[in-house]
Amino acid sequence: MEQFVYLDNSATTPVKPEVLEAMLPYLKAEFGNPSSIYKKAAAAEMAVAEGRRQVAAALGADPSEIFFTACGTEADNWAIKGAALANQAKGKHIITSQIEHHAVLHTAAYLEKHGFSVTYLPVDEQGIVSPDALRDAIREDTILISIMMANNEIGTVEPIRELASIAAEKKILFHTDAVQAVGSIPVDVKELGVDLLSLSAHKFGGPKGVGALYIKKGTKIDTFMHGGAQERNRRGGTENVAGIAGLGKAITLATQNIEEKRERITALREKLIAGIMETIPHARLNGHRTERLPGNVNFCFQYIEGEALLLRLDAKGIAASSGSACTSGSLDPSHVLLALGLPHEIAHGSLRLSIGEQNTEAEIDYVLSVLPDIVKILRAMSPIYPG
Amino acid sequence: MYSEKVMDHFQNPRNVGEIEDANAVGQVGNAKCGDIMKMYMKIEDGIIKDCKFKTFGCGAAIATSSMATELVKGKTIEEARQLTNKAVMEALDGLPTAKIHCSVLAEEAIEAALADYHERQGLPFEPKKHCDGCCGNCEH
Numbered sequence: 001m002e003q004f005v006y007l008d009n010s011a012t013t014p015v016k017p018e019v020l021e022a023m024l025p026y027l028k029a030e031f032g033n034p035s036s037i038y039k040k041a042a043a044a045e046m047a048v049a050e051g052r053r054q055v056a057a058a059l060g061a062d063p064s065e066i067f068f069t070a071c072g073t074e075a076d077n078w079a080i081k082g083a084a085l086a087n088q089a090k091g092k093h094i095i096t097s098q099i100e101h102h103a104v105l106h107t108a109a110y111l112e113k114h115g116f117s118v119t120y121l122p123v124d125e126q127g128i129v130s131p132d133a134l135r136d137a138i139r140e141d142t143i144l145i146s147i148m149m150a151n152n153e154i155g156t157v158e159p160i161r162e163l164a165s166i167a168a169e170k171k172i173l174f175h176t177d178a179v180q181a182v183g184s185i186p187v188d189v190k191e192l193g194v195d196l197l198s199l200s201a202h203k204f205g206g207p208k209g210v211g212a213l214y215i216k217k218g219t220k221i222d223t224f225m226h227g228g229a230q231e232r233n234r235r236g237g238t239e240n241v242a243g244i245a246g247l248g249k250a251i252t253l254a255t256q257n258i259e260e261k262r263e264r265i266t267a268l269r270e271k272l273i274a275g276i277m278e279t280i281p282h283a284r285l286n287g288h289r290t291e292r293l294p295g296n297v298n299f300c301f302q303y304i305e306g307e308a309l310l311l312r313l314d315a316k317g318i319a320a321s322s323g324s325a326c327t328s329g330s331l332d333p334s335h336v337l338l339a340l341g342l343p344h345e346i347a348h349g350s351l352r353l354s355i356g357e358q359n360t361e362a363e364i365d366y367v368l369s370v371l372p373d374i375v376k377i378l379r380a381m382s383p384i385y386p387g
Numbered sequence: 388m389y390s391e392k393v394m395d396h397f398q399n400p401r402n403v404g405e406i407e408d409a410n411a412v413g414q415v416g417n418a419k420c421g422d423i424m425k426m427y428m429k430i431e432d433g434i435i436k437d438c439k440f441k442t443f444g445c446g447a448a449i450a451t452s453s454m455a456t457e458l459v460k461g462k463t464i465e466e467a468r469q470l471t472n473k474a475v476m477e478a479l480d481g482l483p484t485a486k487i488h489c490s491v492l493a494e495e496a497i498e499a500a501l502a503d504y505h506e507r508q509g510l511p512f513e514p515k516k517h518c519d520g521c522c523g524n525c526e527h
Binding site: 303304305306307308311312315324333343344345348380381382383384385 | 389394397398400403414418419420421422423424425441442443444445446448449
């Protein structure tokens with residue numbers, strides 16, 4: 001029997017059948033362009049409006065504050081470049097953290113090349129951005145703060161409400177990349193007090209190729225994608241109607257039973273963490289022990305390398321990921337693990353198992369039945385393993 | 388991403404381990420970069436009678452170590468010194484570009500073990516000339 005256990009839900013998730021159903025009409029009969037005037041296009045226009053209403057409802061926002069994008073990366077780019085350019089008369093300083101996704105880090109680096117200055121806040125050994133450090137980093141010319149809600153690699157959930165309230169006090173715009181958080185933990189834009197928030201459909205049972213940016217009413221931000229009058233003149237380009245319908249359905253499904261789901265997935269996570277700690281020596285859990293995404297498990301196994309571990313897991317039918325340099329095509333291991341203070345040689349041996357809604361306890365048992373032996377085999381091959 | 392041969396040598400590596408009475412041991416790479424290869428050899432009458440390895444590294448690092456030990460076993464020292472990273476790669480049906488350095492490491496590990504042998508025997512050892520592959524006179 002060929003076993004397949006998908007534990008890379010932070011990378012992407014399977015599209016739920018109901019989501020696919022919600023999308024299909026707009027890929028078939030209802031192919032109209034939402035901007036067209038004739039009756040044939042009405043269904044498409046309504047689908048976009050319904051998707052917007054669903055996303056707004058899930059986030060506690062007003063539909064007029066939701067703007068569709070092509071992905072989470074576009075939402076991050078828009079939020080940061082758009083807010084920076086629109087507010088540069090006030091100042092050219094931006095604050096973010098060292099553990100952001102590259103969609104934020106590389107966007108910030110781009111702005112640095114164009115005359116902005118950026119402070120990259122460090123994190124503690126569990127990956128938390130300190131509110132005091134944020135307070136200290138704020139300058140007269142700070143115009144934007146961007147801190148992710150939950151880290152994609154180590155799962156640490158940042159104290160966004162506290163960080164955003166510091167920004168609000170100083171009247172500085174606050175953006176959060178919530179791509180990993182939405183659908184996993186409750187996200188309410190009013191409760192968090194953020195001005196801008198990015199999300200991506202395929203992280204919670206929706207299709208790839210569609211995301212959204214929440215822009216709080218009154219936020220000063222430039223248009224990022226120039227073109228037609230779509231998205232109230234703020235994001236040109238014919239709408240991804242099927243994708244938006246899928247996003248709307250997926251966010252509704254992912255948020256309606258979120259507490260129950262969180263509890264169930266957290267229990268699987270705790271079982272997996274406890275099982276690994278019990279059976280594998282020299283294993284280090286990365287990220288915060290409790291303030292972490294329900295489905296995130298991230299370990300470093302000393303004396304072995306992550307890619308070799310992934311290949312061996314794949315041979316056993318387990319799909320996972322690693323922050324090892326060998327999987328990223330660069331020489332350095334994950335910037336997130338290095339920001340935690342881990343030495344390179346330990347960061348090379350990282351493994352991320354991200355649990356999703358579809359995973360079962362039997363699958364966790366299966367992982368626990370094969371992982372210790374794989375680590376043992378690779379360590380037996382390693383010249384640095386003390387034995 | 389990897390050829391079947393690479394996957395075979397990664398999943399079923401040949402000659403893993405240490406040789407207790409090895410008379411040639413060489414180690415290259417470092418943990419910081421995520422690759423360490425250690426080669427052990429038993430050399431008798433100028434012939435590599437046995438060769439084993441231990442490797443900390445990715446799939447390609449383990450597969451190239453395995454293949455390199457296979458290629459030098461039973462060979463004379465002179466023959467083993469002719470082994471190039473290209474030959475290791477070819478024997479594995481190729482490597483992704485990002486992994487070519489693993490085959491270079493395998494060549495260097497063999498060379499390091501042979502240098503150690505010469506030192507132990509008190510024999511002179513002329514290190515391989517490093518070239519940039521531009522003269523066209525060799526296989527580099």
